[in-house]
Amino acid sequence: MKTTLQIDIKKTEKSKLPKTDFDNLVFGQSISDHMFVADYINGEWTDFRIEPYTPLSLNPANATLHYGQSIFEGMKAYKNVSGEILLFRPEANQKRLNESAERMCIPAVPEEVFMEGLFQLLDLDRDWVPAKAGASLYIRPFVFATDDYLGVRPSEKYKFMIFTCPVGNYYSKPVSVKVESKYTRAIEGGTGYAKAAGNYAGSLYPALLAQKEGYDQLLWTDGKNHQHIEESGTMNVMFMIDDTIVTAPTNTGTILKGITRDSVLVLAKEMGYKVEERFLKVSELENALKEGQLKEAFGTGTAATIAHIARINVNGVDYTLPEIPGNAFSNQVLRKLDAIKYGLEEDTHGWIQKV
Structure with missing residues (x-):
């Protein structure tokens, strides 16, 4: 340059x-x-x-x-x-x-x-x-x-x-999360998509309440009626339901356009996985947990890269996810991202710049 x-x-x-x-x-x-x-x-x-x-x-x-x-x-x-x-x-x-x-x-x-x-x-x-x-x-x-x-x-x-x-590492172990049904992080027309200091200040109190109950993070829901999953406190969030990766879209102005999120989705499509960028209903998440359809849940972000979720609280009920095997998508994509970031694998996307 x-x-x-x-x-x-x-x-x-x-x-x-x-x-x-x-x-x-x-x-x-x-x-x-x-x-x-x-x-x-x-x-x-x-x-x-x-x-x-x-x-x-x-x-x-x-x-x-x-x-x-x-x-x-x-x-x-x-x-x-x-x-x-x-x-x-x-x-x-x-x-x-x-x-x-x-x-x-x-x-x-x-x-x-x-x-x-x-x-x-x-x-x-x-x-x-x-x-x-x-x-x-x-x-x-x-x-x-x-x-x-x-x-x-x-x-x-x-x-x-x-x-x-x-x-x-930002997280030393898989995290526990709670679906937030009262407080709101962002709403359409607001500043949710911006990395503005005030967004994080406003999220601290609800997150603190969840931490006192034994959870590491919240799963934020939409500000209108709390029926759809948006993102987590420090990261975007993805769910593997059966064989499909589901994650919230970023075109509503309420969700941060995560760079790790985008990278994971690019790699997922190249690896042959089905990807749906849509809002996941809280009721759909709850049903997937009850029926054993939720295979993986994880956050994506610069600090955490991939943060596995081990426990999800929905409507006051804790659901423990199965242990994630080494060949699970989240582990595969974590290894691939790390290989690119540390120069162990060819960067075919133009993502890496040398200093």
Whole structure:
């Protein structure tokens, strides 16, 4: 990618690498040395820089703190056997960030700014990409309003940042989920499809109630009458009913257009599986559980990749799913995705970019 973007780089004087335990990584706790920063001022993105990771100084009247103009992305980088750094579908994250930006009245981040900032940051912090199988470098691009103004209007200034952290598995075991029948995550015409901070804030309380009952996540249902399954708290969700993969469509504006979700569906069709992008009724899920037709249920997402679901609560009744065999679709597609991401299998889709 040719670029004329000038990025000022200030390296840290003391790396945190020697004190980082790469054998015991807790998701999101070990932050790499540097971060990329750009500011939106007077109608343009400017002041591109990479600097040591450090806390921010915010005015108490900062617009984001009061009115929630904030969006983010999640993506990963991997290291192959040759030590090269591989990025999985970064252009999809850049496009989705700008879809979120439009909905939240935030100026779009140009592709050049996103990609060049990302690549130079990863090149500088390449030693932070874990070489251990199953580990990766999680990447968090985000944008937030920086006006210091107590008025309900779009901010005139913004900050775009990227920082990274080495991570292991998000879930260490299959998860338990509960079908939510009271609270609503998103509704048509709302912000459900955007990776907006407020979407996650609004989901925390219902998720906490479920966790107190022993469940890891919720299965969110439609906001009108709670009759259809939409997605889970941190991931899209898929069901193998008999020989067909069923997952909710993303054209209603209530569901995040998951990049892992899209990748799984592409591979599923290539592997010869039947795929139906439609809303699964709660009653249909309940019946499939009772009749033994639900063979697999799993979440898809950047953090989790594939998260197997072991238990589902529907209308107050727990249903335990059968143990997933190694040749099950979810395990097959997980192995295939990992092989592509770690450079062990040819990337025939143009998903991988080398740093």
